[in-house]
Amino acid sequence: MSSAEVVPLAGVRIAVVGGGVFGCTAALDLDLAGAIVDLYEAAPTILDRASRRNLMRLHRGYHYPRSVNTARLARDVAPGFERFYPTATSYDHDHYYAIAAEGSRTSVDDFVQFCDDLGLPYEPATPDFLRHEALDATFLVDEAYIDYERLKGVIERRLARSNVAVKTGVRATPLVMDTYDYVVLAGYAATNSFLSSASLPVPRRRLDICEVCVVRCPPLVGRSVVVLDGPFVSLVPLPRTDLSLLYHVDKSVHRRYDDLAAVEKDRLARLLGGTIRAEPESTNFEAMRRGAEEFVIGAQHIEYLASAFELRSVLADSFDTDARPTEVTWVGPNVLMLFSGKISTCVAGATCVREMLIQDLRAPSTMAPLHSQRIATH
Numbered sequence: 611m612s613s614a615e616v617v618p619l620a621g622v623r624i625a626v627v628g629g630g631v632f633g634c635t636a637a638l639d640l641d642l643a644g645a646i647v648d649l650y651e652a653a654p655t656i657l658d659r660a661s662r663r664n665l666m667r668l669h670r671g672y673h674y675p676r677s678v679n680t681a682r683l684a685r686d687v688a689p690g691f692e693r694f695y696p697t698a699t700s701y702d703h704d705h706y707y708a709i710a711a712e713g714s715r716t717s718v719d720d721f722v723q724f725c726d727d728l729g730l731p732y733e734p735a736t737p738d739f740l741r742h743e744a745l746d747a748t749f750l751v752d753e754a755y756i757d758y759e760r761l762k763g764v765i766e767r768r769l770a771r772s773n774v775a776v777k778t779g780v781r782a783t784p785l786v787m788d789t790y791d792y793v794v795l796a797g798y799a800a801t802n803s804f805l806s807s808a809s810l811p812v813p814r815r816r817l818d819i820c821e822v823c824v825v826r827c828p829p830l831v832g833r834s835v836v837v838l839d840g841p842f843v844s845l846v847p848l849p850r851t852d853l854s855l856l857y858h859v860d861k862s863v864h865r866r867y868d869d870l871a872a873v874e875k876d877r878l879a880r881l882l883g884g885t886i887r888a889e890p891e892s893t894n895f896e897a898m899r900r901g902a903e904e905f906v907i908g909a910q911h912i913e914y915l916a917s918a919f920e921l922r923s924v925l926a927d928s929f930d931t932d933a934r935p936t937e938v939t940w941v942g943p944n945v946l947m948l949f950s951g952k953i954s955t956c957v958a959g960a961t962c963v964r965e966m967l968i969q970d971l972r973a974p975s976t977m978a979p980l981h982s983q984r985i986a987t988h
């Protein structure tokens with residue numbers, strides 16, 4: 611942002627609710643734009659929920675052949691993420707997308723056509739760690755991973771140098787709506803809890819308690835694979851280690867809900883947050899490992915180390931569409947909701963938040979509640 615652009619939000623008091631990668635990025639951006647920003651994080655540290663407990667792909671689009679908008683957005687915003695967080699991505703691996711021979715909703719022809727249409731580079735490949743008899747094709751692709759430790763480090767350093775007041779261990783309540791000019795809600799799965807206690811409209815979401823296993827799988831060192839497009843496995847690298855993350859589209863999901871209140875009542879919710887456990891009270895590791903055996907040679911020897919659990923929050927109808935949009939929506943007169951799709955969109959999301967706030971300051975009456983901006987590129 612140039613110094614000329616700093617003026618529009620000067621002196622504007624903003625509460626950002628949620629210290630994940632979306633809230634932190636928005637807080638940094640708004641601070642640069644001159645706003646007085648308080649960043650609320652309910653957990654003892656920032657970046658310890660979904661921003662840590664995920665598969666850390668810096669999506670470029672390959673994963674979403676059934677949602678071209680999601681794929682195009684991922685492709686277009688990834689460079690902006692890398693410019694904003696230049697040290698936070700890792701390319702230290704060969705990354706493959708494989709199409710299952712049976713049960714895939716995307717065929718090889720569909721995938722190739724989709725990559726060609728979006729200009730996503732790929733190379734047919736036959737890496738020695740995959741059971742090619744169970745696959746119709748495998749492609750080496752150009753996709754990076756996010757290095758969580760480096761991302762956290764750079765965000766913490768930038769926050770420390772900024773004027774953002776970081777309030778960890780503080781759960782923001784609807785009272786913030788009265789004490790700030792604006793509130794930016796970036797609470798991911800917990801956002802609906804804030805909205806319902808503020809008597810604001812609550813969007814429909816699908817919520818899944820997901821388990822990601824930290825494993826040692828020697829054939830996968832320096833390599834990663836995603837099997838498309840159905841109830842299949844992914845094994846992805848944990849940057850700068852010899853470890854991988856194991857995920858299975860079906861087996862990783864412990865329970866599925868359509869309402870946050872139902873999650874909060876369920877004893878399984880105790881799995882969420884806290885430390886990444888070596889001995890969780892429940893794990894689907896064995897089922898995931900068997901899922902890996904279908905496609906990965908030597909998967910019977912995958913060594914289990916720990917599990918991370920997170921509540922995934924996606925659009926209620928995303929089963930069919932596979933869409934993972936990032937949206938910025940006016941949900942109250944001074945409340946913007948930043949609903950996060952893929953992590954790579956956090957910089958574009960922060961820009962959208964800033965622009966919508968500036969626009970509202972200039973012409974408040976034009977912004978009706980529930981006006982929404984789905985972030986898109988052309």
Ligand SMILES: Cc1cc2nc3c(=O)[nH]c(=O)nc-3n(C[C@H](O)[C@H](O)[C@H](O)COP(=O)(O)OP(=O)(O)OC[C@H]3O[C@@H](n4cnc5c(N)ncnc54)[C@H](O)[C@@H]3O)c2cc1C
Pocket residue numbers: 627628629630631632633650651652653656657658659660661662663664665666667668669780781782783796797798799800801804820821822920921922923950951952953954
């Ligand atoms: C299993 C799994 C795998 C995934 N894999 C990928 C992937 O490979 N690549 C990708 O791009 N995306 C992936 N995602 C999605 C990605 O993790 C999320 O979109 C992203 O991390 C959300 O970031 P966030 O900042 O919105 O949420 P979070 O990181 O969850 O941050 C929200 C924060 O808000 C805080 N909070 C909530 N309410 C309040 C309140 N009232 N007051 C104060 N604090 C509050 C929470 O404590 C939390 O820390 C995956 C998600 C899951 C669950």
